[in-house]
Amino acid sequence: MAEPLRLFVLAGEPSGDRIGADLVQRLRRRTDLTLSGVGGPELEGEGVESLFPMDNLSVMGWSDVLKRLPLLLWRVRQTANAIVRQRPDVVVLIDSQVFVKAVASRVRKAGLRIPILLYVAPSVWAWRPERAAELRPLFDEVLAVLPFEPQAMADLDGPPTSYVGHPALTRFPMRPTQPERGPLLLLPGSREGELRRHLPLMREAATRLQAHPRIDGLVLPTLASLADRLRAEVATWPVAVQVVAGDDRSAAFQSAYAAFAVSGTISLELAMSGVPMVVTYVADPHQAKRAARIGHPVRIALPNIILGREVVPELQFVDPKAQRSMQPLAALLDDRDAVADQVAAFRELRTLMQKGAPEAPLVDPAERVLDHLEHRSFR
Structure with a gap:
């Protein structure tokens, strides 16, 4: 019998919490899971014992970030250290763009070469398009919730990106x-x-x-x-x-x-x-x-x-x-x-x-996660 898939999943706000719970449910239909990470009520309901309260990451705007900067930096270190220590099979970091980029950077600098996926693409098509290329060394794939984002990310030399839809549809x-x-x-x-x-x-x-x-x-x-x-x-x-x-x-x-x-x-x-x-x-x-x-x-x-x-x-x-x-x-x-x-x-x-766009039809986010683990049988 195959060992359970060890998934580290992080969500920093309620919309990400819902997305993470949806992903966990989809993966459970295909394999057994062992969960760790950070989340709110939705992910905790799926069995995640959150490293710290999710609302620590719920900030918007520079004034909010500056007020919480020491706490946020501590949470970055805590999250990255947990990933390095646990060595999960796959990491999925959801939205909270500045925070998850800092976490992924620390994990990569530690030399841990496990799949790290970013779920919810940053709005590089609107703000600072140079950010797309900066994501390539950090993330193996981006799971986008808007149908035009795979093409936008490709045009800006970002990581491979798939359109996986949005839980709001269901x-x-x-x-x-x-x-x-x-x-x-x-x-x-x-x-x-x-x-x-x-x-x-x-x-x-x-x-x-x-x-x-x-x-x-x-x-x-x-x-x-x-x-x-x-x-x-x-x-x-x-x-x-x-x-x-x-x-x-x-x-x-x-x-x-x-x-x-x-x-x-x-x-x-x-x-x-x-x-x-x-x-x-x-x-x-x-x-x-x-x-x-x-x-x-x-x-x-x-x-x-x-x-x-x-x-x-x-x-x-x-x-x-x-x-x-x-x-x-x-x-x-x-x-x-x-x-x-x-x-x-x-x-x-x-x-x-x-349906998705012609160049990026809708795919299942669980399938995209599992495709990074082809050396193991989860289906």
């Missing part, structure tokens, strides 16, 4: 119809920096739009770990907002009329569900300066990025108190045709995500 079924009325979803993110910068904007949206005739209540879907904190936050707002988590979060997606969401994975999850939305991002000062240096607009909503056109209105670097910040969301609520156009585009997006 976790968030497309709604059969768009409701005539329903809740407005407020989605400020999950990382501390995101919440600090976006909650004031969400409060403004809730206050200005709660009486709109298409809106039947205000709902803030979140993680179970954040629910109490956010209930205390919205209790100080001048309007009633329901905070939901778990199964209630999924139900909110099904009943919502529209959503106001921070950029990131949540915009893809909303699109897969067929929920019309406006996407926003309030940057810290360093990020705003970096965006200004680029000199051209960068899309922030994943549906727009994948389809290559503006399907979803974007609000970048906005003043939370400015009335004009609410105009795109108010306009969406007023325009049934705009709502219908978004839903139609989301169906197109879902088809593309299910």
